[in-house]
Amino acid sequence: MDQYKMDLTRRNKLNSKKYGTRGEMTEQLALLLKSIWLCKYDPDMSNQFKTIVDKYGTQYRGNNQHDAQEFLLWLLDKVHEDLNIATKKKYKTIRNTFGRPDEQVAAETLANHIRCNESFIHDVFQAQFKSSLTCPRCMRQSNTFDPFLCISIPVPQCYSMPVFITVIYTSQQPRDVKLGLSLPIDSSIAEFRELLWSYTGIYQEHMLITEITDIGFNRTFCDSMPASMIKESDPLYCLELPKLNDCSNESGPYLLLCWVNILVVEDQCSRFGSAYTMQICRETSYKDLQKLLLKEMAVMLHDDILTTEQEIPLFGIRLADASDLPQYLDPTVELPLFTDPIDQALAMSGDQPHIKLILEWNLHAKEATIADHCDQVEEHASVKQLKLNSEKGTSITLEQCFDLYTKEEILGPENAWHCPQCNLKQEVVKKLGLWTLPDILVVHLKRFRQSLSLPSSRQHNNRYLIII
Secondary structure, three states, X not given: OOHHHHHHHHOOHHHHHHHOOOOHHHHHHHXXXXXXXXXXXXXXXXXXXXXXXXXXXXXXXXXXOOOHHHHHHHHHHXXXXXXXOOOOXXXXXXXXXXXXXXXXXXXXXXXXXXXXXXXXXXXXXXXEEEEEEEOOOOOXXXXXXXXXXXXXXXXXXXXXXXXXXXXXXXXXXXXXXXEXXXXXXXOEHHHHHHHHHHHHOOOHHHEEEEEEEOOEXXXXXXXXXXHHHOOOOOOEEEEEOOOOOOOEOOOXXXXXXXXXXXXXXXXXXXXXXXXXXXXXXXXXXXXXXXXXXXXXXXXXXXXXXXXXXXXXXXXEEEEOOXXXXXXXXXXXXXXXXXXXXXXXXXXXXXOOOOEEEEEEEOHHHHHHHEOOOOOOOEEOHHHHHHHHHHHHOEEEEHHHHHHHXXXXXXXXXXXXXXXOOOOXXXXXXXXXXXXXXXXXXXXXXXXXXEOOOOOOOEEEOOOEEEEO
């Protein structure tokens, strides 16, 4: 603990006078650390230490909060300057390192640094970086070695996003199941479908991923869209689509129908029940279409509905993907699924040709027809687990942070390196690493990132648990 006294007597007086604190900072820091170590701490010691800090670091005067890492490096630098016993003022010029052994270059670089910097601080805290540049053309590598007292490593961004989605099966019980999935933020909807397939067993071509609000259908997602369009609070649904029958001379072409039920009371609309899907022959009359829709919803109807004649129309059938003006199927048309509005809706349905319908009920018809419209959704265990993980924050190991720090990167044209072998500027591969380790490694976690929209501000990442 008292070794610093010997170094203070041996230090370079000129350097200490010009750059250091004439030993004041080191003496006061030593007294403070001794008192803490021997359990003889007195608050006055902190006040005296703060007085010395204010004397030599004008930026720290007052009671404002400062960055801990910046202060630590400033403090280590001041103590190093006080204890620096090196006698040289200038560094030697390092000759060309290209093609030379790493051990030789590293030792030469370190010796050159020690010429002007030799202190107890550097003995304990200092080590060497290794920075490598690799030419993609000739594959020759140039390595440089630089000293450091603190390593600043990035904390990996949270590259996953929570997504909650209700899956509606065609023939499985329970029929409506809510899932909680963790999705890479740079995924596409196609990759989202693949993840859903692993949970549900529904083939991707039989999935319709759409939003269903209280008034009907909203957005429908196609494979090329980015999954980042989805927010955690979006009312997301995955409808299992039945496999279409092949067209024949007897039955004609088939199409897929998806629909929801809406209660319309004056100007107010509210959805009830689940969403439904089915395939249907386009050569179907309005009367038969209504019967088939009711048959598919049999679980929530009164017992006698399917066995008795119902008025035509019992409800309005509106096209969800029509133009700005509402488009309804006309009960007087012989084949309502062979009309221009249906063809237009099919053309707008994207990768998966289908028709989305909204069945509009008045209060009297709903009460006379619907017995139980409760939308019973079973919550999968993944929903609770995903919510719990979101509350806890993301766990990241220190090894993951170092992996990100040492990851190779390609320098762009603005940072091109002149390869002496090719005699050309190249967009080289850069890689950072640790060549040596000190007795005490100071690690600074870069928990902040620059905001592109607000260049002068720094935004905090999600909460992290760093596992060492």
